Amino acid sequence: MSIAPRPALPADYPFALKLYIEAIKPFASTWIEWVDEDQKALFASLWRPDDTWIITLNGEDVGWVEFRRTGDEIFLKQLFISSEHQRRGVGSRVMRLLLEERHGAAKSMALFVLKNNPALGFYERHGFGVVQETPTRFVMRRETGDAA
Known part of the structure; x- marks a missing residue:
């Protein structure tokens, strides 16, 4: 299994948007009225290819991460892995790469996760703990020096 992140390009936008909607819509719909056009416009305003890696598995785009x-x-x-490639170690490899790559540059890593998102368990397994919460999300943090 060869997992390699590559810098995102503006041309990756359709892939990133599709994966974002597939991954987030089922969970966000619990908290908000999901309107596809509104969410697409929001995503367009927030898409930052300069801060994003496309995750490839054996040369195939299978996810993306923004940090x-x-x-x-x-x-x-953001960290999204296509549903057909989840629970195969792809996300864990990406998390290890992020932590190794950024170890000297930062003391900690933080993220938001929707309370009803099963990814919460993934982040806990990788050493993140809840440090704050809102009505819909947890704020999680871990030290970068900890083992992934």
Whole structure:
């Protein structure tokens, strides 16, 4: 299994949008009235290819991750793996790569996750703990020096 991240390009937008909608819509619909056109417009305003890696598995695009350094912390904005490639270690490999790549650059990594998203367990298995919550999301954090 060869997992390799590559920098995102503007041409990756349709792939990223499709995966985002497939992954988030079932969970976000619990908290908000999901209107496809509104969500597509929101996604378009937030898409940052410069902060994004496309995740490839044996040369095939299977996911994407967006992250940004803010001071001494990496903020993991998005991590999506296509449903047919989930629970196969792809996300774990990406998490390890992020933590190894960013270890010297930041002291911690933080993220938001919807409370009803099963990814919560994935993040807990990778050492993230809940540090704050809103009515719909958990804020999670872990030190980058910890084992992934």
